[in-house]
Amino acid sequence: MRKTLLTFLTLSVIASIIYSCQNSDELKQQIYYTNGRDLYIKHCQNCHGANGEGLGKLVPPLTDTVYLKQNKQKLACLIKNGSDTTVTIHNQDYEGKMPDNAQLFDIDIAQLIVYITNSYGNKQGMYKPEQIAEDLKNCK
Amino acid sequence: MKSARYIYPLSFLCIILLFAACKQSRTLPILGPRDTKEVKNADGTTTVDTVYKTIPAFSFLNQDSLPVTGDTFKNKIYIADFFFTSCTTICPTMHRNMKTIFDEYKDNPDVMFLSHTIDFKYDIPSKLKKYATKLGVDGARWQFAYGSKDSVYKIAEKDYLVAVMEDSTAKENYVHQGWLVLIDKDKHIRGAYDGTNPEQVAQLKKDIPVLLAEEKK
Structure with missing residues (x-):
C-alpha cells in the first residue's frame, strides 16, 4: 500500500515538472496579455472601446479576426506611427486618422499585440519584441 | 391588557408612514452661483427672491449650417458638452456614453443633446456633419454647434x-x-457628470427621468 502511494506521488511530481516546463511559454504569453491589457486601457481604450467595439463609423473595431491575421506584421507600424490611410474592417471603410504612439517601446507594442490578437474573438498566440523590431524596419 | 388592542393598528400605521416617507420624490438641485433680487409684492411689501444661474441666449451654427439658439431647446431638457472632432483622448469615450443615452431616448423628443466644438479652426459645420453621421447621429435631436x-x-x-x-x-x-x-x-444647470466615468454616466441616466417627471408637473 505504502509503495503504491510513493510511486504515485513520484510520478505525479515528475508529471507536474514536465507540465510546468511546457507551460513556461504559455505563462510568458499570459504575462504579456495582462500587461498588454493595462497598456490597452491607457493608450487605446478611449477610441477603440472597452470591448474593442470601436465607435460608430469613426473608429474601427478590433473584432475583424481576418484583418488582424492578414495584417499582423503591419500592426507594430500602425500602433507606433499612427495612420491616415483608409482601412476596411468588416467591409466598412474607416477614413479617420489614428494618432501615433511614438513613446511606446518594442516590448510594450509586443504586449499590446498579444492582448489585441488574443481578445475580442481573436486567438493568435504569442508575439515577441524581436518580431516587433523586425516589423518596424519595414514601416512605410 | 387594554393597551394591547392598540398595538397592532398602531404598528400598522407606523409601517404605512415609513413607506410613505420612502416614496418622497427626489428632485435635482439647481447648480451654479446664485444671486438675490428684491421683488415688490402686490400689497406693497417687498420680499427677496433667488436668482439662479441661467444659460443666456446664444446663437451658433449647427451641423447643417443652420442656426442653433436657445429656442432650439425650448421646453426641452438637454445635455451639453464640449469636444472637438479630431480629439482622441476623452471625447470618444464621452460621445460613446452620450450615444447610449441618445439611443435610449430616441423616441422622446423632449430630451436633446448639444455638443460644442472648441476647435474653431477646423471643425466647420460640414466637418461636424461628417462626424455626426459617422457617430450614427441623424436628425436635429443632437445638435453639433460651431x-x-x-x-x-x-x-x-x-x-x-x-x-x-x-x-x-x-x-x-x-x-x-x-x-x-x-x-x-x-435653462438652469441641474447636474454635471464626468462623461468618461461610467458611474457618473449611470447617475446621469438615473437623473434624466427625475428631471423629466419634474418638468411634466
Whole structure:
C-alpha cells in the first residue's frame, strides 16, 4: 500500500515538472496579455472601446479576426506611427486618422499585440519584441 | 391588557408612514452661483427672491449650417458638452456614453443633446456633419454647434462652467473637461457628470427621468 502511494506521488511530481516546463511559454504569453491589457486601457481604450467595439463609423473595431491575421506584421507600424490611410474592417471603410504612439517601446507594442490578437474573438498566440523590431524596419 | 388592542393598528400605521416617507420624490438641485433680487409684492411689501444661474441666449451654427439658439431647446431638457472632432483622448469615450443615452431616448423628443466644438479652426459645420453621421447621429435631436472662439469659450467657462482652452503644448492643441451638463427647460444647470466615468454616466441616466417627471408637473 505504502509503495503504491510513493510511486504515485513520484510520478505525479515528475508529471507536474514536465507540465510546468511546457507551460513556461504559455505563462510568458499570459504575462504579456495582462500587461498588454493595462497598456490597452491607457493608450487605446478611449477610441477603440472597452470591448474593442470601436465607435460608430469613426473608429474601427478590433473584432475583424481576418484583418488582424492578414495584417499582423503591419500592426507594430500602425500602433507606433499612427495612420491616415483608409482601412476596411468588416467591409466598412474607416477614413479617420489614428494618432501615433511614438513613446511606446518594442516590448510594450509586443504586449499590446498579444492582448489585441488574443481578445475580442481573436486567438493568435504569442508575439515577441524581436518580431516587433523586425516589423518596424519595414514601416512605410 | 387594554393597551394591547392598540398595538397592532398602531404598528400598522407606523409601517404605512415609513413607506410613505420612502416614496418622497427626489428632485435635482439647481447648480451654479446664485444671486438675490428684491421683488415688490402686490400689497406693497417687498420680499427677496433667488436668482439662479441661467444659460443666456446664444446663437451658433449647427451641423447643417443652420442656426442653433436657445429656442432650439425650448421646453426641452438637454445635455451639453464640449469636444472637438479630431480629439482622441476623452471625447470618444464621452460621445460613446452620450450615444447610449441618445439611443435610449430616441423616441422622446423632449430630451436633446448639444455638443460644442472648441476647435474653431477646423471643425466647420460640414466637418461636424461628417462626424455626426459617422457617430450614427441623424436628425436635429443632437445638435453639433460651431461658433467663434470667443463665443464658445465664453459660454463654456462663464455659463456651463466647463474649462476649455487652446494649448499649443498639448499634443492635440486643445485641453478641456469632459463634463456632461444637464440643463432643464428653464435653462438652469441641474447636474454635471464626468462623461468618461461610467458611474457618473449611470447617475446621469438615473437623473434624466427625475428631471423629466419634474418638468411634466
